[in-house]
Amino acid sequence: MVYFEMTAPELDKTLKDIGKRLSKGDVTEAEIVKLYRRLCIPGEEIADFPARIALRSAQFGYFRWPWKIRNYYRGKRVLDVGCGQGTDGIGFVTLGATTYCGVDAGAKLDIDKVKNKNVPRVDGVTQRTGLGWTPNEIMAAFGGRISIVRGVTTDLLAEHARQPDSPKFGVVALHTVTEHLMDLKGVLSECRALMEDDGNLIFLHDNFYSWKGHHMIPKSVNDLDESNPEHMQYADWNHLIFDPPPGHYFTRALNKIRLDDLRAVTAQFFDIEIWDEIVNDFGRLTDEILARHPDYSRRDLSVSNVFCVARPKAG
Numbered sequence: 234m235v236y237f238e239m240t241a242p243e244l245d246k247t248l249k250d251i252g253k254r255l256s257k258g259d260v261t262e263a264e265i266v267k268l269y270r271r272l273c274i275p276g277e278e279i280a281d282f283p284a285r286i287a288l289r290s291a292q293f294g295y296f297r298w299p300w301k302i303r304n305y306y307r308g309k310r311v312l313d314v315g316c317g318q319g320t321d322g323i324g325f326v327t328l329g330a331t332t333y334c335g336v337d338a339g340a341k342l343d344i345d346k347v348k349n350k351n352v353p354r355v356d357g358v359t360q361r362t363g364l365g366w367t368p369n370e371i372m373a374a375f376g377g378r379i380s381i382v383r384g385v386t387t388d389l390l391a392e393h394a395r396q397p398d399s400p401k402f403g404v405v406a407l408h409t410v411t412e413h414l415m416d417l418k419g420v421l422s423e424c425r426a427l428m429e430d431d432g433n434l435i436f437l438h439d440n441f442y443s444w445k446g447h448h449m450i451p452k453s454v455n456d457l458d459e460s461n462p463e464h465m466q467y468a469d470w471n472h473l474i475f476d477p478p479p480g481h482y483f484t485r486a487l488n489k490i491r492l493d494d495l496r497a498v499t500a501q502f503f504d505i506e507i508w509d510e511i512v513n514d515f516g517r518l519t520d521e522i523l524a525r526h527p528d529y530s531r532r533d534l535s536v537s538n539v540f541c542v543a544r545p546k547a548g
């Protein structure tokens with residue numbers, strides 16, 4: 234089958250050459266089209282591939298995650314839970330997914346406003362601006378290969394129950410979403426139900442207990458201003474002793490799950506194949522800070538992310 238020729242050395246070289254530049258958006262429209270033509274399934278090409286949209290989303294940094302996990306979804310249907318505005322879908326489909334479905338409780342299908350991940354933050358805040366196309370326009374341009382749903386996994390399951398013959402997903406991805414799910418167990422169980430038996434769950438988790446786990450400003454050590462009280466109420470693990478007022482982001486939008494609990498709840502529905510704890514204390518963790526937080530281990534405070542790949546449990 235011609236499709237599998239993409240593992241040939243020539244293709245590997247093309248991919249390597251372009252990979253780093255792709256994540257930074259330092260590519261041309263022609264290179265993106267070439268990549269798409271090499272990775273899509275022969276006979277299933279999008280007739281009028283919208284290369285301008287693909288280039289723009291690469292320039293905004295939305296090929297980074299699809300590129301990182303590219304080896305898992307070629308020729309498969311991807312479900313992206315907590316997809317934001319669904320902009321990653323462009324990268325997934327360009328890099329070989331047959332279809333992409335993004336679902337997000339907060340997706341605004343008529344609004345063209347997304348984070349530009351490739352421009353510097355202003356006052357510590359990532360800039361949001363127009364990509365050039367709304368999610369509705371992106372769906373139309375990709376001729377049914379991309380669907381973006383404002384909703385939750387329960388809605389997708391209900392839809393599947395109405396059309397039981399509709400195919401399930403080969404890959405379910407969650408990019409920095411697991412820390413936001415207030416019913417993580419429920420969502421993971423629904424992800425399992427929406428997935429083919431030989432599918433893959435793939436997530437990148439942001440650990441609340443890490444230096445930047447608070448999700449507030451400062452988002453990086455470069456942004457940190459130690460004379461700014463707003464920064465210092467969260468920075469250098471002060472967020473762990475911060476007492477959030479009612480309705481604060483910490484209680485509303487972060488589940489504060491501990492690493493072992495995340496692993497245990499994932500293992501209820503999936504066999505974990507990769508569990509990669511990415512250690513980064515941003516050069517800020519001292520013995521004094523560790524001593525200030527006796528309820529937490531060095532691991533709790535220094536693992537910034539977990540990259541996990543898992544397969545549905547049999548039965």
Ligand SMILES: C[S@@+](CC[C@H](N)C(=O)[O-])C[C@H]1O[C@@H](n2cnc3c(N)ncnc32)[C@H](O)[C@@H]1O
Nearest residue numbers: 315316317336337338339385408409410413414
């Ligand atoms: C940090 S954002 C990540 C967005 C995107 N995956 C990215 O990496 O750019 C987390 C997203 O999860 C969504 N979310 C939170 N709970 C959800 C749920 N139960 N079902 C679907 N989406 C949810 C939020 O609306 C938010 O857009």
